[in-house]
Amino acid sequence: MSMDITISELKSLIPKAKIIDIRDNYQFNLGSIPTSINIPMNFLITNPNIYLNKNDTYYLYCEHGSNSKTACNYLTKLGYKVINVLGGFSEYKIT
Numbered sequence: 001m002s003m004d005i006t007i008s009e010l011k012s013l014i015p016k017a018k019i020i021d022i023r024d025n026y027q028f029n030l031g032s033i034p035t036s037i038n039i040p041m042n043f044l045i046t047n048p049n050i051y052l053n054k055n056d057t058y059y060l061y062c063e064h065g066s067n068s069k070t071a072c073n074y075l076t077k078l079g080y081k082v083i084n085v086l087g088g089f090s091e092y093k094i095t
Contacts, residue, residue: 002072004084007091010059019059020044020051022068023089033061033085033092041071052080061085061092 010017010033019036021028028038039051041062052058058081060068065088072084085091 002069002076002082002084004069004086005059006086007095010085011095013059017059018056019061019085021089022060022062022071027063027089031089031093033089036061041067045071045074048075048078048080052082054079054081057081057083059083059085061088064088064090 010019015035017035019033021032021036021038022041022044023038024040025038032038044051052075060072060082062068065084065086068088069084072082075082
């Protein structure tokens with residue numbers, strides 16, 4: 001089971017946090033959380049070793065938080081340190 005963080009908690013970690021937007025490229029291009037990088041979910045969960053280091057902690061978000069929660073649960077089982085951003089980008093836009 002993965003851990004969660006709120007948008008306000010994440011904002012206090014910017015710019016030091018490693019933030020990954022797992023939405024599709026077109027969604028990322030329409031807006032994103034500052035300093036985040038875009039790695040679509042299917043790429044990230046298919047080949048996590050290409051994108052992630054097991055010694056680092058990553059904060060994952062999607063549009064509403066459900067896909068990032070699924071990805072975090074999967075990646076946690078593989079030994080990666082990932083934290084789900086509750087509410088995703090839609091929550092970020094309203095705060």
